[in-house]
Amino acid sequence: MNERHGRVLLGAFALAAVVDLVSLAAGFDAGHTVAKPLLMPLLAAHVVVRGGPRLLVAALLCGWGGDVLLLSDADAAFLMGMTSFAAGHVCYLLLFRNSGPLRENGAPRARGAWLAGGYAVALVVTVTLLWPDLPADLRVPVAGYSLLLTAMAYGATRLGFVAGLGGALFMLSDALIATGVADRPQLPRPDLWIMLTYAAAQFLLVRGVLGSLGARSAPAAAHGAMRSTTP
Structure with missing residues (x-):
């Protein structure tokens, strides 16, 4: 039953995301205003029904707070929204630390070093280019937030490709926001690309976390079954 309800909630999240993206593409502000605040609560409800960790739910609800606050153009709302997203990144970081790597031996040290270096370069280049504008x-605040976001994105790679891709897309989404704040050239319909990458990022992070938990519980269940059948 929980799996069925989880699929329904995930379908509702997908529908809300489509409505939001179509509204942004069409310039229908009312549709975006209604659909955007529904995304993270639906995804969080999916996690609850699936028995996911509380830190994941908290991260998504912090994202919801940021989503609602960023519907306003006020400077104070932007700072509060960034703070809410930053709290969500802290939740993700705690979750990734507690989860540990998917394999017992983790990723090879060389691969981890390359990833860390790549994310560090991306952080420095982004902040350096945007800082003057x-x-x-x-x-x-933007530099501090970017550091926290980069740490979250790198931490997501501990759980495998899906979560890692989610973290990378989160970085891309926020980089698109930052270019707008800095009045840098943007793609047509920038809000569309921001929401597309953001919604995909949160979905992939959820899938990555829930998938890693399932991957860990399966060997434990198999070990328990073997013990129960051992004379």
Whole structure:
């Protein structure tokens, strides 16, 4: 029954995402205003029904707070929204630390070093390029947030490709937001690309976390079955 309800909630999340993206593509602001705040609560409810970790639910609800706050164009709302997203990244980091790598021996050290270096370069390049054009009062908060976001994205790679891709897309989504704040050139319909990468990022992070938990529980269940059949 929980699996069935989980599929229904995931379907509702997908429908809300489609409505939001179509509304953004069509310039229908009312549709975006209604659909955007539904995304993370539906995804969080899916996690609850599936028995997912509380930290994952908390991360998604922090994302919901940021989503609602960023519907406003006020500077104070932007800072509060960034703070809410930052709290979500802290939840993700705690979750990744507690989960550990998918394989017992983890990723090879060389691969981990390359990934860490790549994310560090991406952070430095992004902040360096945007820094001169950011409003003076946002430079330090954006730099601090970017550091936290990069740490989350790198931490997601501990759980495998799916979660790692989700973390990378989250970085891309927020980089698109930052280019807008810095008045840098953007793609047509920038909000569409921001929401597309953001919704995909949160979905992939959820799939990656739930998938890693399933991968760990299967060997434990098999070990328990073997013990129960051992004379």
